[in-house]
Amino acid sequence: MSAMLSIRDLRKTYEGGFQALKGVTLEIEQGEIIALLGPNGAGKTTLISTICGITTPTAGEVTVGGHDILRDFRAARGLIGLVPQEIALEPFERVLNTVRFSRGLFGHRRDEALIERILRRLSLWDKKDAQVKELSGGMKRRVLIAKALAHEPRVLFLDEPTAGVDVELRKDMWDIVAELKADGVTIILTTHYIEEAEAIADRIGVINRGELLLVEQTSALMSRLGKKQIEVQLSAAISAIPPTLARPGLSLAGEGDVLVFEYDTQAERIGLTGLLNAIAAAGLVLRDVNTRQSSLEEIFVDLVSEETP
Ligand SMILES: Nc1ncnc2c1ncn2[C@@H]1O[C@H](COP(=O)(O)OP(=O)(O)OP(=O)(O)O)[C@@H](O)[C@H]1O
Numbered sequence: 001m002s003a004m005l006s007i008r009d010l011r012k013t014y015e016g017g018f019q020a021l022k023g024v025t026l027e028i029e030q031g032e033i034i035a036l037l038g039p040n041g042a043g044k045t046t047l048i049s050t051i052c053g054i055t056t057p058t059a060g061e062v063t064v065g066g067h068d069i070l071r072d073f074r075a076a077r078g079l080i081g082l083v084p085q086e087i088a089l090e091p092f093e094r095v096l097n098t099v100r101f102s103r104g105l106f107g108h109r110r111d112e113a114l115i116e117r118i119l120r121r122l123s124l125w126d127k128k129d130a131q132v133k134e135l136s137g138g139m140k141r142r143v144l145i146a147k148a149l150a151h152e153p154r155v156l157f158l159d160e161p162t163a164g165v166d167v168e169l170r171k172d173m174w175d176i177v178a179e180l181k182a183d184g185v186t187i188i189l190t191t192h193y194i195e196e197a198e199a200i201a202d203r204i205g206v207i208n209r210g211e212l213l214l215v216e217q218t219s220a221l222m223s224r225l226g227k228k229q230i231e232v233q234l235s236a237a238i239s240a241i242p243p244t245l246a247r248p249g250l251s252l253a254g255e256g257d258v259l260v261f262e263y264d265t266q267a268e269r270i271g272l273t274g275l276l277n278a279i280a281a282a283g284l285v286l287r288d289v290n291t292r293q294s295s296l297e298e299i300f301v302d303l304v305s306e307e308t309p
């Protein structure tokens with residue numbers, strides 16, 4: 001089966017010489033959900049904008065459903081739905097018209113029943129006659145999603161869909177993504193939240209400084225990255241870890257008064273109870289206990305430093 005979205009050696013150098021994409025290659029199958037993680041300025045929006053025809057590539061090739069995005073733009077764009085990061089809506093337009101218009105843009109026939117279903121699905125039906133400027137920020141984001149869905153995309157791009165939205169919309173978004181996937185829609189989303197990528201993506205791509213550092217199955221990546229630390233502060237310093245406590249992942253830190261135990265959250269047996277019992281049995285007294293999970297930032301730093309020879 002050929003890929004639904006095929007990106008080959010895509011490069012983008014902005015006017016002024018900044019290289020935002022340095023040769024990105026990626027194939028995405030139909031019905032797959034891929035999350036692109038990356039720090040600010042990594043090139044995620046540039047990648048999406050280039051595929052959607054908002055930014056022109058400097059080099060490389062992209063096909064959507066087999067259609068080249070430059071030579072066959074209308075056919076390629078007709079398959080795409082885009083939920084952009086920035087809210088760009090006509091403030092005086094009414095919600096219903098905004099969404100209807102979006103469907104017409106790429107040559108689809110009117111389908112009032114579909115528009116109603118989408119608006120209801122996004123809890124916007126009772127706002128259909130409101131002007132966009134009367135909506136809250138979260139509702140405007142819902143309108144952006146409705147617009148993208150109105151032309152029944154086969155490939156949907158979500159650029160940080162849940163940045164700054166409330167818990168309810170986030171949950172709705174995740175459910176909608178699952179429903180679209182069940183319909184065979186291919187979804188590419190960018191996010192800063194690893195939990196979000198973990199919850200909904202089949203694969204995760206990490207992008208940094210215009211390069212795709214890796215693309216991996218979510219489960220494989222999470223088990224590689226799902227490290228957590230427990231820091232046990234002792235009431236008195238020790239000169240070495242007692243032999244009864246020694247185990248892989250345990251080290252002595254601070255002034256000899258902190259035991260750090262690094263473990264894999266995905267492991268079947270972590271052994272925390274055993275460790276705490278052994279600490280007590282060794283006659284050590286605890287002053288405090290903290291846990292720390294690797295943050296996305298640390299994960300990036302790890303990945304980036306792994307890539308540096
Ligand atoms: N029109 C432009 N002209 C020049 N440079 C640009 C332009 N648009 C983006 N850039 C630069 O390209 C780089 C990538 O930006 P991009 O918006 O793609 O990043 P991003 O990964 O989406 O970041 P964020 O997570 O902050 O949204 C940044 O350094 C940005 O300053």
